[in-house]
Amino acid sequence: MNLPVILVLKPVAIAALALGLAACATPEPRGTGDLGLVVERAAGRVMLIETSGRTALGRVEGLGDLSHAAAVFSRDGRYAYVFGRDGGLTKVDLLGARIERRVIQAGNSIGGAISQDGRIVAVANYTPGGIRLFDARTLEPLAEVPTGSKVVGIADAPGNRFVFSLFEAGEIWIVDASDPRKPLVKKIAGVGKQPYDGFITPNGRHYIAGLFGEDGLALVDMWNPEAGARRILGGYGRGEEPLPVYKMPHLRGWAVAGRYIFLPAIGRHEVLVLDSVTWTEAGRIAVHGQPVFAIAQPGARRVWVNFAFPNNGVVQVIDVADMKVVRELQPGRAVLHLEFTPRGEQAWISSRDDGAVVVVDTSNYAELARLPTASPSGIFLTSRGAMTGF
Amino acid sequence: MRRLAALLALTAASAAAADDPAPERRAELLHLVKQDCGSCHGLTMKGGLGPSLEPATLAQKDAEQMQFVILHGRRGTAMPPWSTFLSEAEARWVVDQLKKGLPR
Numbered sequence: 001m002n003l004p005v006i007l008v009l010k011p012v013a014i015a016a017l018a019l020g021l022a023a024c025a026t027p028e029p030r031g032t033g034d035l036g037l038v039v040e041r042a043a044g045r046v047m048l049i050e051t052s053g054r055t056a057l058g059r060v061e062g063l064g065d066l067s068h069a070a071a072v073f074s075r076d077g078r079y080a081y082v083f084g085r086d087g088g089l090t091k092v093d094l095l096g097a098r099i100e101r102r103v104i105q106a107g108n109s110i111g112g113a114i115s116q117d118g119r120i121v122a123v124a125n126y127t128p129g130g131i132r133l134f135d136a137r138t139l140e141p142l143a144e145v146p147t148g149s150k151v152v153g154i155a156d157a158p159g160n161r162f163v164f165s166l167f168e169a170g171e172i173w174i175v176d177a178s179d180p181r182k183p184l185v186k187k188i189a190g191v192g193k194q195p196y197d198g199f200i201t202p203n204g205r206h207y208i209a210g211l212f213g214e215d216g217l218a219l220v221d222m223w224n225p226e227a228g229a230r231r232i233l234g235g236y237g238r239g240e241e242p243l244p245v246y247k248m249p250h251l252r253g254w255a256v257a258g259r260y261i262f263l264p265a266i267g268r269h270e271v272l273v274l275d276s277v278t279w280t281e282a283g284r285i286a287v288h289g290q291p292v293f294a295i296a297q298p299g300a301r302r303v304w305v306n307f308a309f310p311n312n313g314v315v316q317v318i319d320v321a322d323m324k325v326v327r328e329l330q331p332g333r334a335v336l337h338l339e340f341t342p343r344g345e346q347a348w349i350s351s352r353d354d355g356a357v358v359v360v361d362t363s364n365y366a367e368l369a370r371l372p373t374a375s376p377s378g379i380f381l382t383s384r385g386a387m388t389g390f
Numbered sequence: 391m392r393r394l395a396a397l398l399a400l401t402a403a404s405a406a407a408a409d410d411p412a413p414e415r416r417a418e419l420l421h422l423v424k425q426d427c428g429s430c431h432g433l434t435m436k437g438g439l440g441p442s443l444e445p446a447t448l449a450q451k452d453a454e455q456m457q458f459v460i461l462h463g464r465r466g467t468a469m470p471p472w473s474t475f476l477s478e479a480e481a482r483w484v485v486d487q488l489k490k491g492l493p494r
Contacts, residue, residue: 041433042424042433065432065433065434065436066433067428067432067433067434067438068429068432068438085432085433085434085436085438086436108432108436108437108438110438110439126437126438126439127437150439152439167439194468196439196468212468213466244463244470244471245468245470246426246429246470247426247429247430248429248430248439248468309426309429310475334425352425353425375425
């Protein structure tokens, strides 16, 4: 576990400037509750944003291959931990607009999570398959849990646990990192064919993995993991030939609206509605294409959905009470992701092929801002730092 | 006989050139490969949920078989068929680009 820790010694000067602090010798203190970052996937860079004035504050360069990048936040909202495709784990100081630390910890990684107490960052890796645990403060490696299979859908769970799925092996593993140098592993085998992603409900109780290789999802009750995984929405495809899937759906994101959970179907142009009390299907909604993200707007009245290639220029909005599409937006070409401000008044949407992040007023769908961004993908706001499963 | 062979070779060469996509289409195809194939194979083709498509990995792979997989997908895996979006010639051109390594 000898990993190179790259300490960045030269703070980037744009930091102070970007945050409007340059004029004073002593910087004006600033909170981070309205900050976030946008991944500029092809440039190996993140754009720092603030959602009060809806502006870009600056860029942080040198994050490596961000083909498939995700971020989690420290509990104080100051630092982002960015997981890159090249196995890079980068700790970004949002206030300083600089890289605090960076390690290359694996060959090929997919995402990560931060523990309930904020002290451990877990990175999920494809190559070599497994997770690695790091000290959130120093990025010192603490432990490694090899899986022999690609890790997908990692989430944090109460009790400083991490839960994730194994794509080839068809298993769900729960890692108790209470003692982060000696993690305890519980394996649940036979959950289904090719779990492709997973998420934990906002209360941290239920972990759900979507299956690519068969119709259905696997559910684990984190209060009672001994009971194993239970199949839900089995056979939702009704035996019909699935449509081609040109981009894997993503399940992380707040798809929980009241008692209902809105989930992308696989190989069907539908959003499935799961009743989280009975764990049975509560409906399905025909949509514009293969859904990628279905995300509930805070307040849970509406769910916004984006789509896979070639239908990725559209965002549809589902009304939860009526369970139907009430609005269709065309914010730009190749919409890859969207993120709501914590109270839901704005939606930030990335349009990769228009090179823009578009901010939409959720009350009337008016465009509030359009920020030029190089191939934007994921948008991550610091409010995630206060939520289980983000 | 030698002249006939030469003539045939010439015809084959020009046929291949004629099949090559036009420059604008090439740019579109490269964008598609990087961005959309890249969702699973990585922007730099080093692999992700899908396998690596770097030249070293592909060196031993049969070009025709690769073309077939691009057009028709692979059952039992997450690889979908792309024949709705790519002609046979375009798929073959993509194979050649992948084997050479994509322009950075």
